[in-house]
Amino acid sequence: xxxxxxxxxxxxxxxxxxxxxxxxxxxxxxxxxxxxxxxxxxxxxxxxxxxxxxxxxxxxxxxxxxxxxxxxxxxxxxxxxxxxxxxxxxxxxxxxxxxxxxxxxxxxxxxxxxxxxxxxxxxxxxxxxxxxxxxxxxxxxxxxxxxxxxxxxxxxxxxxxxxxxxxxxxxxxxxxxxxxxxxxxxxxxxxxxxxxxxxxxxxxxxxxxxxxxxxxxxxxxxxxxxxxxxxxxxxxxxxxxxxxxxxxxxxxxxxx
Amino acid sequence: xxxxxxxxxxxxxxxxxxxxxxxxxxxxxxxxxxxxxxxxxxxxxxxxxxxxxxxxxxxxxxxxxxxxxxxxxxxxxxxxxxxxxxxxxxxxxxxxxxxxxxxxxxxxxxxxxxxxxxxxxxxxxxxxxxxxxxxxxxxxxxxxxxxxxxxxxxxxxxxxxxxxxxxxxxxxxxxxxxxxxxxxxxxxxxxxxxxxxxxxxxxxxxxxxxxxxxxxxxxxxxxxxxxxxxxxxxxxxxxxxxxxxxxxxxxxxxxxxxxxxxxxxxxxxxxxxxxxxxxxxxxxxxxxxxxxxxxxxxxxxxxxx
Amino acid sequence: xxxxxxxxxxxxxxxxxxxxxxxxxxxxxxxxxxxxxxxxxxxxxxxxxxxxxxxxxxxxxxxxxxxxxxxxxxxxxxxxxxxxxxxxxxxxxxxxxxxxxxxxxxxxxxxxxxxxxxxxxxxxxxxxxxx
Numbered sequence: 001x002x003x004x005x006x007x008x009x010x011x012x013x014x015x016x017x018x019x020x021x022x023x024x025x026x027x028x029x030x031x032x033x034x035x036x037x038x039x040x041x042x043x044x045x046x047x048x049x050x051x052x053x054x055x056x057x058x059x060x061x062x063x064x065x066x067x068x069x070x071x072x073x074x075x076x077x078x079x080x081x082x083x084x085x086x087x088x089x090x091x092x093x094x095x096x097x098x099x100x101x102x103x104x105x106x107x108x109x110x111x112x113x114x115x116x117x118x119x120x121x122x123x124x125x126x127x128x129x130x131x132x133x134x135x136x137x138x139x140x141x142x143x144x145x146x147x148x149x150x151x152x153x154x155x156x157x158x159x160x161x162x163x164x165x166x167x168x169x170x171x172x173x174x175x176x177x178x179x180x181x182x183x184x185x186x187x188x189x190x191x192x193x194x195x196x197x198x199x200x201x202x203x204x205x206x207x208x209x210x211x212x213x214x215x216x217x218x219x220x221x222x223x224x225x226x227x228x229x230x231x232x233x234x235x236x237x238x239x240x241x242x243x244x245x246x247x248x249x250x251x252x253x254x255x256x
Numbered sequence: 257x258x259x260x261x262x263x264x265x266x267x268x269x270x271x272x273x274x275x276x277x278x279x280x281x282x283x284x285x286x287x288x289x290x291x292x293x294x295x296x297x298x299x300x301x302x303x304x305x306x307x308x309x310x311x312x313x314x315x316x317x318x319x320x321x322x323x324x325x326x327x328x329x330x331x332x333x334x335x336x337x338x339x340x341x342x343x344x345x346x347x348x349x350x351x352x353x354x355x356x357x358x359x360x361x362x363x364x365x366x367x368x369x370x371x372x373x374x375x376x377x378x379x380x381x382x383x384x385x386x387x388x389x390x391x392x393x394x395x396x397x398x399x400x401x402x403x404x405x406x407x408x409x410x411x412x413x414x415x416x417x418x419x420x421x422x423x424x425x426x427x428x429x430x431x432x433x434x435x436x437x438x439x440x441x442x443x444x445x446x447x448x449x450x451x452x453x454x455x456x457x458x459x460x461x462x463x464x465x466x467x468x469x470x471x472x473x474x475x476x477x478x479x480x481x482x483x484x485x486x487x488x489x490x491x492x493x494x495x496x497x498x499x500x501x502x503x504x505x506x507x508x509x510x511x512x513x514x515x516x517x518x519x520x521x522x523x524x525x526x527x528x529x530x531x532x533x534x535x536x537x538x539x540x541x542x543x544x545x546x547x548x549x550x551x552x553x554x555x556x557x558x559x560x561x
Numbered sequence: 562x563x564x565x566x567x568x569x570x571x572x573x574x575x576x577x578x579x580x581x582x583x584x585x586x587x588x589x590x591x592x593x594x595x596x597x598x599x600x601x602x603x604x605x606x607x608x609x610x611x612x613x614x615x616x617x618x619x620x621x622x623x624x625x626x627x628x629x630x631x632x633x634x635x636x637x638x639x640x641x642x643x644x645x646x647x648x649x650x651x652x653x654x655x656x657x658x659x660x661x662x663x664x665x666x667x668x669x670x671x672x673x674x675x676x677x678x679x680x681x682x683x684x685x686x687x688x689x690x691x692x
Contacts, residue, residue, distance in 0.1 A: 008258065008364045013331035020361040028350075083347060087355060089312055090345035091362035092335040092407065244329070246313035249303050249341070291605055429600050436596040436606045454569065454604040473605070474568040481566050517566060532566045 017093030021101025024084060026108045029076045033109075036072050037116060040065055044120070052133075062124040063137045066117040069156070070163035073109060074193075077167025082175060089247055099239050102168060110161030118153035151220075155200045158227040162196045165189075165234035172241045175248070189237060192230045199226025258365070260441040261323040261336055261409035262288035263309050265467075268318030270304050278304040280465035281318065286409075286443060291435065291455050293473070293537075294445040296462035297545050302445045303341070305462065306413045309443075310339035322409060335364055338407035340415045344398030348387040352380065352397060356404075363405050371404035374430065378423060391418040399427045403434055411443040424448075428455060453537040463545045477534050478516045480543070484508065485530030493517075493525055500543050512539070562602065569604060573612035581621060581632055582640045592622050592630040 044065045051061060081102050088098045128134070137143065143151035166189040173185030200223040263286040270279040279301045286292050286309075296302045307313050308320045311327040311334050320326060327333040346355035352375070360366040375382055378396035386394060395418035402410050416427050432455065435442060446452055453459075459476050461469035469476060480500055483490050487509040498514040512535055517525065525532050563572045580586040595613060599606040613630060616622045621636045660670055 008332055008335055010331040013335040013364070016335075016362055016364075017331070020358060024358060086345040087347060087358055088362075089310075089334075090339065090341070090401075091359050092310075092337060092405075093362050094329050094331050094334055096329060097331070244314060247307065249307060249312075290607070425603075428603055432600045432603065432606060433596065436599065454563070454602075454608075457605045457607045474570075474608075477568065522566065533564050534566050 013092075014094065014097050017088065017091075017097025018100045018104070020091075020093065021084065021088055021098050022104040022108070023101075025080055025102055025105035028080050028084070029073070029105070029109055030112070032076065033072070033113065036069070040068070041120070044124070048124075060121065060124060060128075060137050062120050066120045067156075069113045069117050070160045073113060073160050074163040074167035074170075076109075077106065077164035078171035079167075081168050082171045085172075085242075085245075086247055095242050095245060099242050103165065103235050103238065106161050106164040106168070109164055110159075111157045113160050114153050114156035117156050118149050121152050122149050155223065155227075158224065158231065159193075159197055159200060162193050162227060162231050162234060165231065165238055166193045169234055169237040169241060172238070172245065176241055176245050185237070185241070189234060192233050192237075196227035196230030199223050199230070258336065258408050260289040260439060261333075262286060262441065263323075263409060264319075264321045265305060265308065265315075266319045266321075268305075268308065268315045268320060269465075270301075270308070270313070271316045277465050279308075279315070279318075279462075282462065282465060282467050283318075284460045284467035284470035286441060286460070287458055288441050289439055290457040291442040291444065292458040292460060293449070293452065293456035294443055294460050294462065295447070295449060295537075295541050296445075297447075300462040300545070301465040302462055303413055306339055306411050306443065306445060307341075309409065309411060310334070310337050312339065335362070336408040337411070338363070338402055338405035338409070339411040339413060340398045340402040341413050342395070342398065342415060342417075344394075344401045344415065346386045346397065346401075349385055351383050351385055353382045355386065356382070356401070359401060359405065363407065365406035365408075367404050367406055370434075371400055374400040374403060377426060377430070392420055392423060395419045396423055396427070399430075403430060406434075406438050407440065409441045409443070411445075413445050414447075417446065417448065424451065428452065431455070449538040449541055450536060456537070459537065461541060461544055468544055473537065476537060476540060480512055480514055480535040480540055481517055482510065482512050482533045482535050483525065483530050484510045484533070485525070485528065489525075489528040489530050493521065493528070493530060512543075563604070570608050570611040570615070573598075573604075573609060574615045577612070577616060578621065578640060581636050582644065584637065586632050588632050588634050588637055590632050591628075592632060594629055 044062045047065065048061045081098075085098060089095070143155065169189040170182075170186045173189070174182035176182075177185060264284075265279075266283050267281045268279050268283070269277065269281055271277050278299075282301065282305065294302050294306070304313075308315055309322055309327065311322075311329065314320075314328050320328070322333050322337060325333050327337060346352065347358075356368070356371055360368050360371075372382060375397070378393065378400065380389065380393050380397060380400075386397060389397065395416055398415040399412065399419075402412050402415060416424050419427065428451075431442065444452055444455065453473065456473040459469060459471065459473050460467055483493060485508065487504060487507050490509040490511050494511050494513055499511055500514055501512040503510045517532065522532055563569045565572050567575075577586065577592070581588075586592065592613070593601065595606050595609045598604070598609040598613075602609075613622065617624060617630075620633055621640065622630050623633045624630050657670070660667075
């Protein structure tokens, strides 16, 4: 028998739940993310060779390919937390700590994925410069060349966080609210992501919708504030969906 | 060691979807430090009641108390309740090690060494993924999680049903041993009642979302007695009493009587060549949860057994 | 095992009394611990503890701190005495009452008993008493 165990406090327990959830989501996503990055590097290199051989290379190739990282994160944002929640609650931790852990992991993932992407862009910039190829980007927002390391890192960080959280809001939206309300939540989440991207002036949505608006290069502050607002709204959506979510009986979300 | 948790449901109703009541104003208590059997037919509301104790959901109405507090989003109480649903909640496609790591991070009283010793005993490789395990091994993994959690309220919701008989008995032995060494509250829900009824100190029977029994196993066993012997002697003993079930073969009758016998009546019965036996909780459970109506409603009906 | 109509803890206590009476559990012998008993017979430890509690209260077994539970000295003799008294009450009281009714004097009863010496061994007698 264990002799003296100090009494378990609510703060300790919340801390355990938070750090375990944040760590597991971060590491779990990166474990799969590693394969994503390998694929992305190979595709970028291949595409560059193909474009250079048979077509005209008119700017950054990596932007489009590495720029798919947020999409990847949105998928992980759906899958990973959905798989983790039953284990988290069965382990006796609260939904509150799960939400905090997931949002923290989203921030960590956004920043590190964006860093990897920005480094990739920087490498491309160096290579293209050496070969005297153009380094302009398609959707100039906060940055207008693949060499704008910090601007790329910042804007991709923000959009990646938004994409991951949108995935989480969408996944649990369907899990909790069912088909109709789940779809409403999906529309809201996608809308917030588009809003954030437009504020930053980059990414896929800006390419699609940018012409509808007068989207010249955005002032830095507006972009950052706009996307941060979208992230805050998505965080609220995730919190609202999860704070008292009932765990379904029978179905094992983890696939067991 | 923290003290075992008691639990109490008061007038609890849980409604799923459109008016499908899983629990219907159910009220019962689980005494701290006991091994309590939660029995009920399929759909009686067992899993829902247990999910409430583990704060996996909230009741539609009524009050749930675990260790005197509402468990929902209560970090301390939730940290002290381990519910093992069937084969346990694990990540199906990554190693068992990883899922157990999650539990050991979250559970303040988790015993990793014990968990691995149990896995070894059940013949489970910790580097395997749960999805690749047989049904029996999956159940054994769930049992391992419950035992190793050392949670002040540990609940096994039909966790051991997938295991073969030797593994189930190994689980019962491990449970009893660990329970005496680390006293806590254990709830077992099962429909293999005969096997586990002697493990119970208390029994709760749910029927159509209500608790129809919540008492000690001894009190429940005392609700009926079985007599076997010459028909004349048996019917004489049964005179004026309520028979739950009767079966006759030739001159011999087997009768299940409601209530218990006085020592003098027992002596009388034995002298008349009537054998007296207790009625198993399994049989009582069948009587109590017969679809038609409760046992006391129709004394003339011959209950099917 | 434990299929009688009485609560299980009473049946356990009875079983241990029978073992003490028959000499299977000699005096000063160690009795199984509650845990051992519970795991061996797969019963609730509280049930086993309750049975042992009864026997401790009756002075048939005693707890020795840190060592476990042991059959008390004199337990065998005490049980035997109880059974003797119970036997006399159960078998001889009705016999004597009947004899009084029939007008058989006591000295004739004694003479009868003396003319019919026992053929069964003491232990078989004890076995018969256990139920």
